[in-house]
Amino acid sequence: MMLVVASRNENKLREIQKLAPDGFNLVSLRKLSITVKAPEEGDSFIQNAISKAIFYGNLLMKPVVADDSGLVIDALGGFPGVLSARFMKNHPYIEKMKTIIKMLKNKEKTARFVCTAAFWNPESKVLLCCEGSVEGIISEDIRGNSGFGYDPFFIPEGFDKTFGELGEEKHKISHRSRAFKQLFENLSKMV
Numbered sequence: 001m002m003l004v005v006a007s008r009n010e011n012k013l014r015e016i017q018k019l020a021p022d023g024f025n026l027v028s029l030r031k032l033s034i035t036v037k038a039p040e041e042g043d044s045f046i047q048n049a050i051s052k053a054i055f056y057g058n059l060l061m062k063p064v065v066a067d068d069s070g071l072v073i074d075a076l077g078g079f080p081g082v083l084s085a086r087f088m089k090n091h092p093y094i095e096k097m098k099t100i101i102k103m104l105k106n107k108e109k110t111a112r113f114v115c116t117a118a119f120w121n122p123e124s125k126v127l128l129c130c131e132g133s134v135e136g137i138i139s140e141d142i143r144g145n146s147g148f149g150y151d152p153f154f155i156p157e158g159f160d161k162t163f164g165e166l167g168e169e170k171h172k173i174s175h176r177s178r179a180f181k182q183l184f185e186n187l188s189k190m191v
Contacts (some may be wrong), residue, residue: 002027006038006056006066011148015171016065018171019180021188026065029056045069045082045116053120053127055191059123065183069115069175071150073100073138075107083125084150097142099151113154117179119187128186132178146170
C-alpha cells in the first residue's frame with residue numbers, strides 16, 4: 001500500500017519508514033514536489049494531525065499519514081505543546097532549547113514528548129488516529145548530536161542520556177515510534 005507521509009522533514013520521514021511494516025511504501029511530500037502547506041491551527045496534536053492528513057489526502061486523492069508532535073513541559077503549563085515547531089520561528093533549535101532552559105530556572109523539569117499519528121483515505125473515508133507519548137525531564141544542558149528538534153535536552157524516563165545521545169535506541173521508545181507502531185498495526189489489519 002502506498003502512503004503519502006505529510007511531511008517535508010526528512011528526519012521524520014526516516015523515523016516513520018523504519019516503523020512501517022512490509023507492504024507499505026512511504027513517499028514524502030518532498031518526493032512528490034508538493035510545496036503547499038496544510039493549515040495547523042488546532043489547539044491539540046490530534047486536531048493538527050487530522051487536519052494535515054485530510055488536507056493532503058484530499059489534495060492528492062491518495063491515502064496519507066500525518067502527525068503532529070511536540071514537547072509538553074509541566075512547569076510551563078504545557079508549553080510549547082502544539083507550538084513546539086513554531087516557537088521562536090526561524091531560530092535554530094539550539095536557541096529554542098537555551099531559552100526554555102532559562103525559562104525553567106528553579107522550576108520543575110518534568111515533561112513529555114507527545115505524538116498523534118493520523119491516517120486518512122479519501123476514497124474509503126477511513127480516518128484513524130493513534131497517540132504515543134514518552135515521559136521524561138528537561139536536561140539543564142544540551143547533549144548529543146543524533147535526532148533532531150528538542151532531542152538534545154530531553155531525557156526519557158529510565159535513562160540518563162538525552163534523546164540526542166541515544167541514537168537508534170531513541171527510535172524504539174520515542175513518542176513517534178509508539179504512535180506509528182499502533183497506527184501501522186491497525187492499518188495492517190485493514191489491508
